Amino acid sequence: xxxxxxxxxxxxxxxxxxxxxxxxxxxxxxxxxxxxxxxxxxxxxxxxxxxxxxxxxxxxxxxxxxxxxxxxxxxxxxxxxxxxxxxxxxxxxxxxxxxxxxxxxxxxxxxxxxxxxxxxxxxxxxxxxxxxxxxxxxxxxxxxxxxxxxxxxxxxxxxxxxxxxxxxxxxxxxxxxxxxxxxxxxxxxxxxxxxxxxxxxxxxxxxxxxxxxxxxxxxxxxxxxxxxxxxxxxxxxxxxxxxxxxxxxxxxxxxxxxxxxxxxxxxxxxxxxxxxxxxxxxxxxxxxxxxxxxxxxxxxxxxxxxxxxxxxxxxxxxxxxxxxxxxxxxxxxxxxxxxxxxxxxxxxxxxxxxxxxxxxxxxxxxxxxxxxxxxxxxxxxxxxxxxxxxxxxxxxxxxxxxxxxxxxxxxxxxxxxxxxxxxxxxxxxxxxxxxxxxxxxxxxxxxxxxxxxxxxxxxxxxxxxxxxxxxxxxxxxxxxxxxxxxxxxxxxxxxxxxxx
Amino acid sequence: xxxxxxxxxxxxxxxxxxxxxxxxxxxxxxxxxxxxxxxxxxxxxxxxxxxxxxxxxxxxxxxxxxxxxxxxxxxxxxxxxxxxxxxxxxxxxxxxxxxxxxxxxxxxxxxxxxxxxxxxxxxxxxxxxxxxxxxxxxxxxxxxxxxxxxxxxxxxxxxxxxxxxxxxxxxxxxxxxxxxxxxxxxxxxxxxxxxxxxxxxxxxxxxxxxxxxxxxxxxxxxxxxxxxxxxxxxxxxxxxxxxxxxxxxxxxxxxxxxxxxxxxxxxxxxxxxxxxxxxxxxxxxxxxxxxxxxxxxxxxxxxxxxxxxxxxxxxxxxxxxxxxxxxxxxxxxx
Numbered sequence: 001x002x003x004x005x006x007x008x009x010x011x012x013x014x015x016x017x018x019x020x021x022x023x024x025x026x027x028x029x030x031x032x033x034x035x036x037x038x039x040x041x042x043x044x045x046x047x048x049x050x051x052x053x054x055x056x057x058x059x060x061x062x063x064x065x066x067x068x069x070x071x072x073x074x075x076x077x078x079x080x081x082x083x084x085x086x087x088x089x090x091x092x093x094x095x096x097x098x099x100x101x102x103x104x105x106x107x108x109x110x111x112x113x114x115x116x117x118x119x120x121x122x123x124x125x126x127x128x129x130x131x132x133x134x135x136x137x138x139x140x141x142x143x144x145x146x147x148x149x150x151x152x153x154x155x156x157x158x159x160x161x162x163x164x165x166x167x168x169x170x171x172x173x174x175x176x177x178x179x180x181x182x183x184x185x186x187x188x189x190x191x192x193x194x195x196x197x198x199x200x201x202x203x204x205x206x207x208x209x210x211x212x213x214x215x216x217x218x219x220x221x222x223x224x225x226x227x228x229x230x231x232x233x234x235x236x237x238x239x240x241x242x243x244x245x246x247x248x249x250x251x252x253x254x255x256x257x258x259x260x261x262x263x264x265x266x267x268x269x270x271x272x273x274x275x276x277x278x279x280x281x282x283x284x285x286x287x288x289x290x291x292x293x294x295x296x297x298x299x300x301x302x303x304x305x306x307x308x309x310x311x312x313x314x315x316x317x318x319x320x321x322x323x324x325x326x327x328x329x330x331x332x333x334x335x336x337x338x339x340x341x342x343x344x345x346x347x348x349x350x351x352x353x354x355x356x357x358x359x360x361x362x363x364x365x366x367x368x369x370x371x372x373x374x375x376x377x378x379x380x381x382x383x384x385x386x387x388x389x390x391x392x393x394x395x396x397x398x399x400x401x402x403x404x405x406x407x408x409x410x411x412x413x414x415x416x417x418x419x420x421x422x423x424x425x426x427x428x429x430x431x432x433x434x435x436x437x438x439x440x441x442x443x444x445x446x447x448x449x450x451x452x453x454x455x456x457x458x459x460x461x462x463x464x465x466x467x468x469x470x471x472x473x474x475x476x477x478x479x480x481x482x483x484x485x486x487x488x489x490x491x492x493x494x495x496x497x498x499x500x
Numbered sequence: 501x502x503x504x505x506x507x508x509x510x511x512x513x514x515x516x517x518x519x520x521x522x523x524x525x526x527x528x529x530x531x532x533x534x535x536x537x538x539x540x541x542x543x544x545x546x547x548x549x550x551x552x553x554x555x556x557x558x559x560x561x562x563x564x565x566x567x568x569x570x571x572x573x574x575x576x577x578x579x580x581x582x583x584x585x586x587x588x589x590x591x592x593x594x595x596x597x598x599x600x601x602x603x604x605x606x607x608x609x610x611x612x613x614x615x616x617x618x619x620x621x622x623x624x625x626x627x628x629x630x631x632x633x634x635x636x637x638x639x640x641x642x643x644x645x646x647x648x649x650x651x652x653x654x655x656x657x658x659x660x661x662x663x664x665x666x667x668x669x670x671x672x673x674x675x676x677x678x679x680x681x682x683x684x685x686x687x688x689x690x691x692x693x694x695x696x697x698x699x700x701x702x703x704x705x706x707x708x709x710x711x712x713x714x715x716x717x718x719x720x721x722x723x724x725x726x727x728x729x730x731x732x733x734x735x736x737x738x739x740x741x742x743x744x745x746x747x748x749x750x751x752x753x754x755x756x757x758x759x760x761x762x763x764x765x766x767x768x769x770x771x772x773x774x775x776x777x778x779x780x781x782x783x784x785x786x787x788x789x790x791x792x793x794x795x796x797x798x799x800x801x802x803x804x805x806x807x808x809x810x811x812x813x814x815x816x817x818x819x820x821x822x823x824x825x826x827x828x829x830x831x832x833x834x
Contacts, residue, residue: 023512027519035523042531045569046590081520088516095512096505426527428534429565429592 003244005188007233016230016243019095022079030081033144035425040141044427048440050137051425054417056144057134062411064174065403073181074174077227082147083164086155087212097209110214111154111162115260119172120267124309126169127271128302131278131290161212164227176264177400178223179251184244185217185226185233192240193218201232201241208235217241222251224261252393252466259385262392263314265399269490270309272402276497280409317395320486321387324479382474390474391483394467398487401459402494405452409498412448416441449499456498460491536594538565541573541587541609544616549607551622558628562597573620574610578811584610602628606810612742615754618806640809642794645688649794650801653786655692659713664830668718671711677703685719687789691828694719695785717829723789724822729831732823735816739808748778748827775804778827785828793821 007013015021032055040052047053068076088094090108126133126143133139151163164171187193193201201217204210208231211217215225217232233241278286278301289297382390416438423436430436464484471480540550556562566575568587576584577597585593599605609620642649672678680703685694695716698704704712737746745751755775778784796817799807808817 019512024515024519027516030516030520031523034520035527038524038527044567044590049590093509094516095509424592426531427567427590427592428531428538429536429567429594430530 003184003242003246005242005244006183007239007241007243012243017234019234022230023095025079026081026084029079030084033081033148037141037144039425040137040139040144042426043137045137046427047135047137048414048417049421049424049427051421052137052140052144053135054414054421056140058411058414059418062407062415065407066411069174069177069181070400070404071181071183072228073178073183073223074226074228077164077171077174078229080164080170082144082168083151083155083161085148086152086163087161089152090155090159091209097204097206108157108159111158111166113166115258116166116172116175116264117260118167119169120260120263122167122169123172123264123267123271124306127267127274127305127309129293130275131287132293134279135291160210160214161227162214165213165225172264173268173403175224176261176268176396177403178226180249180397180400181223182246182248182250184223184246184250185228185230186220186242186244187218188240188242190218192238196238200235200237204231205235205237207237208232210235224251249397249462249466252396253469257389257392259389262389263310265392265395266313266317267309268399269395269402270305270313272399272406273490273493273497274305274308276406276409276494280406281497317392317483317486318384318388320482321384321391324391324476324482325384325387387474387479390470391467391479393470394463394483394487397462397466398459398490401455401462402490404459405455405494405498408448408452408455412444413442414440415443452498453495456491456494460487463487536563536565538567539575539622541566541568541575541613541620542570543614544609544620545614546570548609548620549622553622554624556597556599556624556626558599558602558626560598562599562624564595564597566593566595567591571613572611573613576608576610577624578606578608579813580605586611597624599624599626602626604810608811610738612754617742617754618804621810640794640797640814641687641790642798645790647788647791647794649791649798653690653791654782655690655786657692657709658781658785659710661710662830663710663713663717663828665714665717665721666830666832667711668714668716669832671707671715672718675704675706677715685716685723687723687793690786690788690791691716691720691825692785693788717831720825720829721831728819728822729826731816732819732821733826735812735820736823739811740820743775743804744778745775748824750775750777778824781828784824789818789821789825792824793817796820 007016036052036056039050043050043052064076091097129139133143147168150167154163154167155161193199198205199216200208200210202210202215211232212229213225213227217236220226233243277283278290285297286301289295289301292298417440419435419438423433424430464480464487467480467483467487468477471477471483537554539554542548542550554562554564566585566587568589568591570589572589573587574584575587575593575595576582582595582597585595587593603626605624605626607622607624609617611617613620638644682698682701682703695712698712698715699709704715707715736744741752743750743752743755745755752775776783795805796812797807797809799805799809812820
């Protein structure tokens with residue numbers, strides 16, 4: 001897989017290593033964030049005339065889902081203002097660490113969890129109340145304020161960016177979809193890292209903090225937990241960190257995901273389906289149900305959303321996996337071949353793996369690989385759960401494209417609200433830039449449906465490719481088809497909801 | 501080295517404070533310096549006008565920033581020539597009011613914003629000195645006549661067809677009724693009382709009952725003017741049709757009150773009732789113009805009928821009253 005190290009461009013390296021540009025962007029983002037909170041709390045209750053709603057749920061969301069995440073992965077996380085106050089308090093500085101800085105624990109422990117289930121729950125909670133959050137400025141303001149306060153508390157209690165890594169609902173899906181982005185931060189030569197005793201990229205030094213995301217760069221294989229904060233770039237004494245330009249979706253080849261990440265894919269896909277139906281569909285009863293929090297109808301909506309994202313979609317996918325697993329194919333023949341070798345006295349593949357593991361544990365060098373022969377996991381030995389999490393990778397491209405298509409629905413229609421809201425952010429009758437009287441002007445409405453179709457169909461093909469690759473990896477090519485069928489059904493549903 | 505690092509850190513902190521907090525502080529400062537009175541409009545079920553009472557001084561301008569926080573509302577001042585303004589959601593409108601005379605003025609919503617739209621009113625208390633030569637305002641006619649607005653006024657006999665002022669005019673000429681010097685109707689008389697009086701007179705004995713009703717219709721039209729009827733129609737459409745219906749049959753969208761316990765009901769807090777059907781001859785023909793005008797001004801006690809006395813001028817309330825008869829009588833085309 002070809003990669004191009006962007007840090008070979010001198011001015012880009014200087015720009016990213018220097019703390020000032022990032023600080024200014026962070027400060028601006030924090031200012032906008034606080035301004036949005038103030039507008040939400042004090043400004044007009046009418047959402048499309050309030051900076052909090054327009055700037056956050058139209059402008060920022062559009063930038064995030066249409067540009068930042070697909071093309072730059074976690075770039076937003078590198079300037080996100082939510083963790084900044086807590087991090088500055090934690091580090092005792094706004095800019096650079098002190099000469100003797102290492103990771104400041106100061107009694108702060110590691111976050112007790114090592115998965116993203118809290119992020120899954122947090123996002124689901126936001127989804128349950130999204131109809132109110134996205135339309136009422138005051139509610140948006142309280143959510144943002146709550147997130148920043150939780151981030152501060154967590155930063156003071158736990159080390160590094162525990163909030164971002166384990167709790168932030170936005171970070172959860174950004175991390176998932178950053179696996180598709182065409183950029184990555186990776187080490188150039190792992191040998192240098194192996195020989196480096198201080199491991200400054202993780203522990204910190206006078207030039208850079210230890211990775212706030214609790215990631216050891218030398219072991220970084222996927223983008224999921226790399227926040228692109230560039231601290232490792234600053235801390236590495238050997239300039240051994242590269243910012244690579246690479247093919248889209250590269251991480252899907254290498255990643256091994258847990259059930260929490262697999263569920264994240266379902267929650268996001270299910271969320272896109274439900275949002276499309278509720279917010280963009282013609283069913284007024286659904287909108288009312290989603291909006292009237294606490295009513296009997298809302299409880300029905302909440303139950304449906306939870307069932308779809310946590311039960312029905314994963315359950316249906318699990319059945320698909322069982323169906324795929326039941327297919328006799330190359331996978332079945334492999335198992336037969338392995339049994340035949342054992343019978344003939346030759347070691348089975350499983351025995352070979354066990355032998356190799358034993359050698360390495362005694363310090364032996366790994367056996368050289370036979371060129372052209374990839375190590376493939378024995379498909380026969382993969383449990384349904386393992387297949388479930390592996391094939392869940394196929395849902396990631398479709399999920400991102402579903403959110404791109406959903407975002408296209410309202411972004412072009414509503415982006416024009418940004419002009420009046422910039423001049424009159426609170427709805428108090430200001431006209432700072434002379435655009436307060438600019439009326440609503442939907443843009444590109446004839447083009448948007450085609451872009452949505454392109455996104456969804458493109459996502460389906462991408463997911464199909466991933467499914468086939470996973471199937472080939474485990475030596476069972478035909479297993480991909482039920483998974484592709486599952487993706488096709490979801491794509492059809494989204495096309496009907498968004499474009500039909 | 502350490503001092504250079506401290507200088508950079510200080511600069512960084514300054515940048516953060518300026519960029520992060522600067523916008524916020526500027527907004528708060530600007531808000532604090534703004535002295536314009538803000539009046540928010542929300543659906544009456546959620547509060548109506550906020551605030552719903554203001555103060556001013558006679559002769560001094562009062563500037564208000566009106567903001568609708570939900571649906572389309574309207575703003576007007578009762579019994580004044582202030583042109584009503586529409587309030588679109590989220591779009592502030594600034595108005596400057598100057599009151600010549602002290603008193604209590606009512607501002608109200610002019611766009612049907614919900615079932616209890618008619619309750620959406622506020623007051624502006626204007627202080628100042630009353631001009632000594634100003635005469636005290638006269639009480640409504642129903643007060644002068646000591647009319648019981650709530651007494652039943654159904655009639656035992658109604659016309660078999662809708663009385664026509666056009667036919668009445670022809671009959672008036674044909675039977676030379678002008679020369680008979682019959683007393684003219686007035687606002688204290690109901691159409692039925694007039695018809696009964698004419699029925700008892702020998703001058704009209706040749707007329708059939710329905711023909712006599714046509715004559716009554718002709719006389720009734722004579723008590724008003726085309727201009728008043730036009731104004732009445734406009735006022736009715738704007739203020740009354742939502743409950744009483746476009747056709748006056750009491751079938752307007754907000755005309756059905758479901759009872760005391762439903763805050764969404766236009767009759768909330770009152771007995772369950774429906775808007776009056778102005779097309780019902782048994783009910784209407786027994787009412788005098790003074791009675792109708794009185795109900796408009798006072799409101800319906802124990803019903804959902806709002807009081808319009810502070811909103812409509814006397815002339816306007818008579819115009820509406822005059823227009824209501826057009827649901828009973830067929831008047832000449834203008």
